[in-house]
Amino acid sequence: MKPQSDKNVKTPTAPSKVPIAAAKKSPTRILIVDDHPLLRQGIAQLINHEKDMMVCGEAENSHKALDAITETKPDVAIVDISLGGSSGIELLKNIKVRFPKLLVLILSMHDESVYAQRALRAGAAGYIMKQEATERVLTAVRKVLSGEVYLSEKLGTRMLNQLVGGRSATLSGSPIEELSDRELEVFGLIGQGHGTRPIAEKLHLSVKTIESHRAHIKEKLNLKNATELVHHAIQWAQSESLG
Amino acid sequence: MKPQSDKNVKTPTAPSKVPIAAAKKSPTRILIVDDHPLLRQGIAQLINHEKDMMVCGEAENSHKALDAITETKPDVAIVDISLGGSSGIELLKNIKVRFPKLLVLILSMHDESVYAQRALRAGAAGYIMKQEATERVLTAVRKVLSGEVYLSEKLGTRMLNQLVGGRSATLSGSPIEELSDRELEVFGLIGQGHGTRPIAEKLHLSVKTIESHRAHIKEKLNLKNATELVHHAIQWAQSESLG
DNA sequence: ATTTTTCTAGGGGTTTGCCTGACCGGACTA
DNA sequence: TAGTCCGGTCAGGCAAACCCCTAGAAAAAT
Numbered sequence A, B: 001m002k003p004q005s006d007k008n009v010k011t012p013t014a015p016s017k018v019p020i021a022a023a024k025k026s027p028t029r030i031l032i033v034d035d036h037p038l039l040r041q042g043i044a045q046l047i048n049h050e051k052d053m054m055v056c057g058e059a060e061n062s063h064k065a066l067d068a069i070t071e072t073k074p075d076v077a078i079v080d081i082s083l084g085g086s087s088g089i090e091l092l093k094n095i096k097v098r099f100p101k102l103l104v105l106i107l108s109m110h111d112e113s114v115y116a117q118r119a120l121r122a123g124a125a126g127y128i129m130k131q132e133a134t135e136r137v138l139t140a141v142r143k144v145l146s147g148e149v150y151l152s153e154k155l156g157t158r159m160l161n162q163l164v165g166g167r168s169a170t171l172s173g174s175p176i177e178e179l180s181d182r183e184l185e186v187f188g189l190i191g192q193g194h195g196t197r198p199i200a201e202k203l204h205l206s207v208k209t210i211e212s213h214r215a216h217i218k219e220k221l222n223l224k225n226a227t228e229l230v231h232h233a234i235q236w237a238q239s240e241s242l243g
Numbered sequence C: 001a002t003t004t005t006t007c008t009a010g011g012g013g014t015t016t017g018c019c020t021g022a023c024c025g026g027a028c029t030a
Numbered sequence D: 001t002a003g004t005c006c007g008g009t010c011a012g013g014c015a016a017a018c019c020c021c022t023a024g025a026a027a028a029a030t
Helices: A037-048 A062-072 A088-098 A113-121 A134-145 A153-164 A168-172 A181-191 A196-203 A207-221 A226-241 B037-048 B062-072 B089-098 B113-121 B134-145 B153-165 B181-191 B196-203 B207-221 B226-241
Strands: A028-033 A053-059 A076-080 A103-108 A126-129 B028-033 B053-059 B076-080 B103-108 B126-129
Touching: A028 A037, A028 A062, A028 A134, A037 A053, A037 A134, A037 B037, A037 B134, A053 A062, A062 A076, A062 A088, A076 A088, A076 A134, A088 A103, A088 A113, A088 A181, A103 A113, A103 A134, A113 A126, A113 A153, A113 A181, A126 A134, A134 B037, A181 A196, A181 A207, A181 A226, A196 A207, A207 A226, A226 B226, B028 B037, B028 B062, B028 B134, B037 B053, B037 B134, B053 B062, B062 B076, B062 B089, B076 B089, B076 B134, B089 B103, B089 B113, B103 B113, B103 B134, B113 B126, B113 B153, B113 B226, B126 B134, B181 B196, B181 B207, B181 B226, B196 B207, B207 B226
Parallel strands: A028 A053, A028 A076, A076 A103, A103 A126, B028 B053, B028 B076, B076 B103, B103 B126
Antiparallel strands: none
16 A cells, blocks of 8 residues: 655766775665654765765664665665654664674654663664764764674763663663663654553554553552653653653 | 834845845845754755845854853844753743844644744744755745744644634633633642543542533643643643743 | 462453533634 | 633543553573
8 A cells, every 4th residue: 555656766967977996895875764864865875975975775763674684785874863753773683683794873853861871782883973063974874884883982981981880870760761662662652642452553562552551650660650651751752852 | 012123124234235126136035043953954965055045144052142142243043942851941031032033943843733833922024844844944934034933834823723612712822711719629630640530539529520610621722631631731731830 | 388469350330531522701803 | 690611629420541450471590
């Protein structure tokens, strides 16, 4: 039920002027996954401007992203963490299962270490913020290609401090960090105003599962009833997006 | 109440070497305000690709935006609603005070009608979402230039429904003013995170009565279910306290 | 290799949401 | 004065959501 002509997988402008002679290996193939066309365009333009990189495809959601990976076989995937609906971390996990060798660079608008930690634990090769200068994206891509992990300055030091500070990391921060990835995802959707059933449908899960997650969230955040849960979720979502 | 700037704003600047017959006006000058460099680049590239538009400046926060306006005298400003720090709508208000004739197109990642309503009431000439196709941005710019208001498809119909449902709703005020005293009181308590039963106890009323009020509120505000009700109530309460 | 979390989901009882309908009292009007 | 409208107050009943419990498979931690 998707009669979409994919302009998602646009063939990059023929690099006819970079033929065999160049001793350089073929350019790094990059896939962009983000639900904001404007942002995709920005990244694409930036990357295609480099001689040793090229955008091999774009995708606006998890499903199309997985399709695009099998089709275009990228070396690196740049994926937005806040993909509409299911979070980019879910996509990251799926990628790591099906394409373990694909390098994934997580793009985020938050500088919350909450997400960075989860992303790295899920196998991301780097974590970069949208607030950063555009050239940093290129730096990040080159760094992950060389096998290193890219982390934004601020974020890196903060996470180091947390490591030094020991397990107090969880105690010092909000109890939200205690939530598992799935729970955080559900929490976020609640905060966006979605009810139990819509969330179940969006995540392709049973209503019972969502209820279960809600129960665990309430337990971990010490919330007594559904009203408090919704209240906190909305406040949290608000502070996240309008940070 | 739409003092849509008379299109006199056509840069009465230097009467340079305007070519022969083609009395083409000089291109529309556009300022981009967003704290994400990548996104700015995406928009800039898109706009500069058009013959009749050009990006005259970029800014990453409210302060620099105001500076850039005085310096570059744009015809249209595209501003992100979720600017780091002050909320973009603040900037919009400031702009409307100091440069009333400048057309402002609000860029947002939410499809929440709450934000759109606030933006329009604060004087925005349009509201477009980042999820939309890139060409829509150009459409939006042209539409606001012609004096019309641009609204995203989804959002526009939803807001129309709210207006229609919220009887005789004046364009100036929110349909919330249609609520009776008791209803507004209940609405406020919902926004503070209280459930039906606590409200009933607090007001010494039957739970059934509160349910009835909730039903009427939903009707007047054209809200589909309890989740939407709570969502709007909390947002309203927040905007009231942080007024 | 074993224990603990996480994710998934069902059973069953309780509570809430939501629709219909109803009564009263004030206000406006014909 | 009678008629009508509306705001505020509730009940019944059915569906949905909520809540507490149990539980297995998979992943992570030990």
